[in-house]
Amino acid sequence: MSIEQQYRTRAKELLSAGEVKMVIGYGAGTTAERRRPLFITSPDETERLVLDSACIANLSGYLVTEGLLSDEKRVAVFLRPEGIRALNVLAAEAQLDPLQVVIIGFDLPKGELKALQGSSVDDFTALLGALKESTPDVDGRELLEKIEKMSPEERFAFWQEEFSKCIKCYACRQACPMCYCRRCIVDSNQPQWVNTSSHTLGNFEWNIVRAFHLSGRCVECGNCDRACPVNIPLRLINRKMAQEVLDSFNHFAGTSKTQEPVLASFKKDDSETFIL
Amino acid sequence: MTKILFTDKLDSCVERWRSAGMTVIGPVQRANSSVYGAVKSASELDLNLVLTDRSIKELFFPQSEPMLRYAITKAEINTDEFLPPSGPRIIFGARACDASGLAIDDPLFGWDYKDEYWFQRRNESVIVTIACTKADEFCMCTSLKLSPDSTKGSDILLRPLENNKGWQVEELTDRGREAFKSVADLLQEGSDPAAATVTVPEKFNADACAEWLKNPENFESRFWKEISARCIGCGSCTYLCPTCHCFDIQDEGGSFEGIRRKNWDSCSFALFTMHTSGHNPRSTQSARWRQRIMHKFNYFPGKFSANSCSGCGRCTRECPVDMGITETLQEISKLSQ
Numbered sequence A: 001m002s003i004e005q006q007y008r009t010r011a012k013e014l015l016s017a018g019e020v021k022m023v024i025g026y027g028a029g030t031t032a033e034r035r036r037p038l039f040i041t042s043p044d045e046t047e048r049l050v051l052d053s054a055c056i057a058n059l060s061g062y063l064v065t066e067g068l069l070s071d072e073k074r075v076a077v078f079l080r081p082e083g084i085r086a087l088n089v090l091a092a093e094a095q096l097d098p099l100q101v102v103i104i105g106f107d108l109p110k111g112e113l114k115a116l117q118g119s120s121v122d123d124f125t126a127l128l129g130a131l132k133e134s135t136p137d138v139d140g141r142e143l144l145e146k147i148e149k150m151s152p153e154e155r156f157a158f159w160q161e162e163f164s165k166c167i168k169c170y171a172c173r174q175a176c177p178m179c180y181c182r183r184c185i186v187d188s189n190q191p192q193w194v195n196t197s198s199h200t201l202g203n204f205e206w207n208i209v210r211a212f213h214l215s216g217r218c219v220e221c222g223n224c225d226r227a228c229p230v231n232i233p234l235r236l237i238n239r240k241m242a243q244e245v246l247d248s249f250n251h252f253a254g255t256s257k258t259q260e261p262v263l264a265s266f267k268k269d270d271s272e273t274f275i276l
Numbered sequence B: 001m002t003k004i005l006f007t008d009k010l011d012s013c014v015e016r017w018r019s020a021g022m023t024v025i026g027p028v029q030r031a032n033s034s035v036y037g038a039v040k041s042a043s044e045l046d047l048n049l050v051l052t053d054r055s056i057k058e059l060f061f062p063q064s065e066p067m068l069r070y071a072i073t074k075a076e077i078n079t080d081e082f083l084p085p086s087g088p089r090i091i092f093g094a095r096a097c098d099a100s101g102l103a104i105d106d107p108l109f110g111w112d113y114k115d116e117y118w119f120q121r122r123n124e125s126v127i128v129t130i131a132c133t134k135a136d137e138f139c140m141c142t143s144l145k146l147s148p149d150s151t152k153g154s155d156i157l158l159r160p161l162e163n164n165k166g167w168q169v170e171e172l173t174d175r176g177r178e179a180f181k182s183v184a185d186l187l188q189e190g191s192d193p194a195a196a197t198v199t200v201p202e203k204f205n206a207d208a209c210a211e212w213l214k215n216p217e218n219f220e221s222r223f224w225k226e227i228s229a230r231c232i233g234c235g236s237c238t239y240l241c242p243t244c245h246c247f248d249i250q251d252e253g254g255s256f257e258g259i260r261r262k263n264w265d266s267c268s269f270a271l272f273t274m275h276t277s278g279h280n281p282r283s284t285q286s287a288r289w290r291q292r293i294m295h296k297f298n299y300f301p302g303k304f305s306a307n308s309c310s311g312c313g314r315c316t317r318e319c320p321v322d323m324g325i326t327e328t329l330q331e332i333s334k335l336s337q
Ligand code: SF4
Pocket: A058, A175, A176, A177, A178, A179, A214, A217, A218, A219, A220, A221, A222, A223, A224, A225, A238
């Protein structure tokens, strides 16, 4: 039986037994290559679930949809390791109770679909621990290396060009499972902290604020990058910040549901390389 | 006999227009994304795209536009108005859906108040549209009673030649004729056949949808919740849309000194209808999605007798969760049968 078929059966069993009220998975999209989020609430509809190498979006963000988990019922969700990390961060930041989430795990090493065993975040501790030790295989590594070699002026010019395209649609924010604030700082207008205009300053402010707010929290799922309609390589910023946080604080976001948020914690032995 | 503009003459045309003081604008690649941008030579133009990522709208209605500078002192309030930049422009290589998008928005910007920022730019721009010989699965102009060679909103329509060496020139307006007079000697009379325009299948029945949307009973239909459950409210569909025209006015700077700007806004955002009291009359994403569809296919046509959509398909092409208006209207077509 294909993994897709096995997982459809599992979804059907979970719904039939009343163990979950909803399965969040993937369905066919407008074109043959596209997949879209799908919300299944009836066992008869589980055949609509699709699982293949095109299922790359991180669906964990839907778990914090207002009211979804407030009745204490459980929801099952298709997640890759990045999605499981996101779930841990959300739990650690008290956004949800991981006991309400049944993980239907899978991975796509080299584009090949692979089933992951386990159903609750704790079942994946070893897997995530191993991920921390491995060198991530990010898209655009070459570009990142190129940027690292640039002089500050060149680097600034590179990002200025990229950010000049930003139309401030906030698709990056909306697509990110870590951007769950009911009111984002850029939506605050009394006082207005950040310029809403998409001029150079406003765009820099937005993209830098977001990069800071995601430091030590981004799970590198790539949702933001894929959502950006003007193809700004947002993954490079997040990758850079993740690396800084790992090097400075030995912190890899989303390894456990009780992990302390790095920017909200203080340890006596934190290296003090920039605050004197 | 038809006037023909051969591709190898385009560069001389660009030069001619530029030396006559016109800014020449067309589809270009900019840092991995396609936009309408100013060019110095024809070689910079990217005319093989199905469609640019960003629409033509920002050339007329920029995403952020300064309106006035204010300075408040104890004794007085000083304001300096910013006027829209002036100067003739020729936009070469628009698509029919983008050009029609401008025409769709004209009545809106000229209705109870004449928006100078829009009309000055409209009056100073020549829109040269190239009929489409290719499309993708998201194109749907024909569903909106338009076509790949629609002339709506264009000053010149160019039909690509079958041999791919140039275009047949169709002059549609005086402004178009004027701009092409200056390059008259670069055009040739000819009988080279034009390539067939691409066939774009009709995806939904806009009239049937309008009927369904008009029925007040359908306002509270469960349909809205179901169809929009995955919408993340990112607003990129509205920002990329050539016909969406919502904006917000913001003061930037301090209380005593700053700049008042007009910025794009979107009904997909929760903040769009948020009251100062904290109450939000469109408190769910499904209500916001309903607004988007209602506005485009019910309220707007009710007022201006045209759908606020030209079928470019950008809303679907770029939606991170594969929504967009096509599927919604397809489903409404089914419901209204
Ligand atoms: S910032 Fe981007 S990559 Fe990181 S968690 Fe958010 S969406 Fe995923």
